[in-house]
Amino acid sequence: MSMKPSSDTPEPGLSVAFEAGDAAIRGGDFAEAHRCFAGVLERAQAAGERETVADACSRLGELAARLGDHVRAIEHQLNALGIFEELGDSLRAGRTLHSVGVLYSDCGDLETAHEYLARSLDVFQATGDRSDQVRALANLAAIHAARNDLEAALDCGLRSLTVYDMLGLPAENAAALLNVADIHARMGRTEVALYCQTRAVALLRGVAPCELLVRALLSVGRSYRAIGQHADARFVLEQALEIARDGEHRVVEYQIHEELARVSESLGDYHVALDHHRDYVRLMREQAGQEKQKAIAELRLRFDLERALKDEEIRHRNNVMQAVVRTQEEEQRRIAGDLHDGVGQLLAAVKVNLHRLDDSAATFAEGERDAFDRAIEALDRACTDVRTIAHSLGSTTLQELGLRAALAELVNSVATDTGTRFTTLLHEAGDHVPEYVALVVYRIAQELVANILRHSMARTARIDVVQREGFLVLMVEDDGVGFDPANGGRAGMGRRNIETRVRTVNGHVTFDSFPGHGTTVTVEIPLGEAT
Amino acid sequence: MKAINILIADDHQMFVDGLTALLSDAEDVNVVGTAVNGADAVALVGRHPEADILIVDISMPVMDGISATRAIRKDGSGMKILALTQNADSGSITRAVKAGVDGYVIKTSKKEEFLEAIRTVAAGEQYFSEHVKNALILSLGGRDEKILGGELPISPREKEILAMIAREFTTNEIAERLFLSPYTVETHRKNLIHKLGVRNTAGLVRIAVQTGLIGEDSE
Numbered sequence: 001m002s003m004k005p006s007s008d009t010p011e012p013g014l015s016v017a018f019e020a021g022d023a024a025i026r027g028g029d030f031a032e033a034h035r036c037f038a039g040v041l042e043r044a045q046a047a048g049e050r051e052t053v054a055d056a057c058s059r060l061g062e063l064a065a066r067l068g069d070h071v072r073a074i075e076h077q078l079n080a081l082g083i084f085e086e087l088g089d090s091l092r093a094g095r096t097l098h099s100v101g102v103l104y105s106d107c108g109d110l111e112t113a114h115e116y117l118a119r120s121l122d123v124f125q126a127t128g129d130r131s132d133q134v135r136a137l138a139n140l141a142a143i144h145a146a147r148n149d150l151e152a153a154l155d156c157g158l159r160s161l162t163v164y165d166m167l168g169l170p171a172e173n174a175a176a177l178l179n180v181a182d183i184h185a186r187m188g189r190t191e192v193a194l195y196c197q198t199r200a201v202a203l204l205r206g207v208a209p210c211e212l213l214v215r216a217l218l219s220v221g222r223s224y225r226a227i228g229q230h231a232d233a234r235f236v237l238e239q240a241l242e243i244a245r246d247g248e249h250r251v252v253e254y255q256i257h258e259e260l261a262r263v264s265e266s267l268g269d270y271h272v273a274l275d276h277h278r279d280y281v282r283l284m285r286e287q288a289g290q291e292k293q294k295a296i297a298e299l300r301l302r303f304d305l306e307r308a309l310k311d312e313e314i315r316h317r318n319n320v321m322q323a324v325v326r327t328q329e330e331e332q333r334r335i336a337g338d339l340h341d342g343v344g345q346l347l348a349a350v351k352v353n354l355h356r357l358d359d360s361a362a363t364f365a366e367g368e369r370d371a372f373d374r375a376i377e378a379l380d381r382a383c384t385d386v387r388t389i390a391h392s393l394g395s396t397t398l399q400e401l402g403l404r405a406a407l408a409e410l411v412n413s414v415a416t417d418t419g420t421r422f423t424t425l426l427h428e429a430g431d432h433v434p435e436y437v438a439l440v441v442y443r444i445a446q447e448l449v450a451n452i453l454r455h456s457m458a459r460t461a462r463i464d465v466v467q468r469e470g471f472l473v474l475m476v477e478d479d480g481v482g483f484d485p486a487n488g489g490r491a492g493m494g495r496r497n498i499e500t501r502v503r504t505v506n507g508h509v510t511f512d513s514f515p516g517h518g519t520t521v522t523v524e525i526p527l528g529e530a531t
Numbered sequence: 532m533k534a535i536n537i538l539i540a541d542d543h544q545m546f547v548d549g550l551t552a553l554l555s556d557a558e559d560v561n562v563v564g565t566a567v568n569g570a571d572a573v574a575l576v577g578r579h580p581e582a583d584i585l586i587v588d589i590s591m592p593v594m595d596g597i598s599a600t601r602a603i604r605k606d607g608s609g610m611k612i613l614a615l616t617q618n619a620d621s622g623s624i625t626r627a628v629k630a631g632v633d634g635y636v637i638k639t640s641k642k643e644e645f646l647e648a649i650r651t652v653a654a655g656e657q658y659f660s661e662h663v664k665n666a667l668i669l670s671l672g673g674r675d676e677k678i679l680g681g682e683l684p685i686s687p688r689e690k691e692i693l694a695m696i697a698r699e700f701t702t703n704e705i706a707e708r709l710f711l712s713p714y715t716v717e718t719h720r721k722n723l724i725h726k727l728g729v730r731n732t733a734g735l736v737r738i739a740v741q742t743g744l745i746g747e748d749s750e
Contacts, residue, residue, distance in 0.1 A: 344617045387617075405622075409620070425684065468725040517710035518710075520711060
């Protein structure tokens with residue numbers, strides 16, 4: 001693969017596809033987005049556009065993450081990472097490291113998550129990108145906290161605070177303060193926690209009222225209650241409740257009611273406590289119902305996307321397999337043509353020349369006569385063999401006259417010289433069968449007929465083709481020796497061939513047999529969606 | 532008797548030589564010209580108004596025998612055309628017949644058949660060997676097996692299953708008795724419903740009774 005400098009602009013078709021993918025994400029059509037980025041990836045790989053390859057991998061990784069497929073998401077991101085490192089793009093390498101870390105943390109592998117996040121932090125510190133640094137720090141803090149390494153969590157939290165102080169982002173700063181407060185609270189240092197929370201509230205008062213402010217007030221209220229200052233707690237919580245109601249922050253609202261119920265109880269206001277408790281229960285139930293709905297919607301979305309991806313994969317695989325089969329067919333037809341026009345024509349020429357001797361053969365001596373007859377006989381057999389082999393490799397009948405004629409010819413060509421009598425019911429094999437399906441059915445029938453002749457010792461065999469309920473059904477039965485399906489059956493190769501071919505048209509095949517009781521092979525192929 | 536004048540178009544010189552020699556043994560046949568491909572054959576026909584029959588191979592370079600036949604027919608020439616070829620598949624045979632050949636013989640046939648074909652075609656009739664006639668029938672999709680079991684278009688196995696369905700055997704019982712999987716029995720049942728044009732299993736039972744497949748005396 002040729003390396004191109006990263007400054008090269010990707011070919012215009014690629015950037016269009018990229019934008020289409022981004023638009024699809026914005027429109028919520030993840031399956032379409034996946035198709036776009038997978039297409040970009042393939043073409044960029046072919047064109048050696050390393051940077052575009054990496055971009056496409058990143059997007060595919062993000063999509064997989066949305067799907068909840070962390071393993072694949074990590075795989076894509078690691079591919080992207082390799083390329084960014086190779087291109088020396090440390091900022092994006094760092095961001096990719098960060099994404100991988102978050103993915104590992106999402107699937108519960110905190111150890112590995114920590115490793116990647118720490119690496120990303122190193123990169124960000126080297127590049128000096130502060131907002132990336134604090135994100136990494138905050139995530140590292142969360143991981144330490146989850147692993148109960150509170151000291152380390154606190155360290156990361158405090159470092160993130162220092163950076164925020166420099167950046168001057170009040171909302172983010174407040175969020176970090178609240179996290180630090182949580183850690184302090186878990187370490188039993190409620191006063192310190194309260195201090196942090198109060199600072200967070202002060203910072204948030206400067207910006208528009210938001211859920212984070214409500215949460216900050218709620219945590220202040222909790223801390224006051226923890227240190228027994230119930231009146232202060234109630235004061236703060238009532239403020240929180242007011243803002244929560246105005247902003248319809250239902251999730252927080254029921255938690256405030258819960259807290260207020262406890263505080264009021266401690267203050268001896270049992271009626272108020274009871275009211276808050278009722279509100280708490282009502283809102284919590286409401287919330288739980290909504291969460292459930294949301295979870296179901298989420299699941300459905302995932303399911304749809306997964307199915308779309310699966311369909312896409314199957315379609316792609318089928319296209320590849322069909323291409324392989326078509327190439328094989330062409331090659332076989334070419335060999336058949338060569339046999340026919342080369343060896344076959346030569347044998348015919350030999351024969352027509354030898355026939356000139358027919359009349360003089362009557363005058364040959366007895367031994368000479370025998371030799372001549374034997375030569376003619378062998379020649380005849382050679383002619384027949386060449387014709388049969390060429391024909392089985394590639395008959396023009398299927399292309400010229402369709403499946404029905406081809407199957408009739410197939411059966412007719414074997415019926416005379418074997419112990420098996422074939423009957424057929426083919427009148428439905430003709431109409432509305434796509435060309436490729438016809439090819440698959442013909443090749444399968446050919447394989448099955450050959451199997452019957454080679455192994456079955458059947459007296460009779462039958463080929464039925466029926467079209468019903470949108471399916472083409474091929475049934476090939478014989479009354480021969482059969483096989484034990486538990487042993488995988490005879491002619492394993494042939495069977496695998498058939499299964500492979502059937503898969504390329506989304507069909508289904510069953511081999512039904514019992515020793516001494518014949519074999520029935522049923523192939524069902526959907527006619528609607530098959531190409 | 533007037534001799535039959537023959538033109539031969541075939542890209543294999545050895546075959547042309549052999550055939551010419553073979554035919555020269557017959558007193559009523561003269562080879563008056565040869566061509567090595569279809570395009571030559573069309574020109575050859577124009578140059579030999581005295582010829583009666585063009586013997587043409589099918590697979591030839593430049594222009595194949597079928598295209599040559601079409602071209603000659605399009606020119607309105609009354610030339611008789613006999614395909615003499617290695618191609619024995621229904622596809623080639625049908626295409627040749629559609630293009631307008633008067634006869635079709637396989638190259639590896641015996642001398643007698645060559646001569647019979649030439650004489651038949653020269654007399655204004657068509658000549659197709661047994662194999663070719665068979666292939667033509669097959670090109671129409673062959674003759675499906677004669678209808679079995681009274682007037683039912685079904686196989687002996689299907690007839691057997693139909694009778695068992697009519698006797699209220701379950702799919703699993705039928706499968707067990709006939710050493711088949713239930714899946715295969717189900718496929719047969721669905722095929723039967725389709726082939727007999729009924730809507731459901733009750734319809735199958737009705738047909739089994741109507742056609743006498745099962746009677747009062749059945750087990």
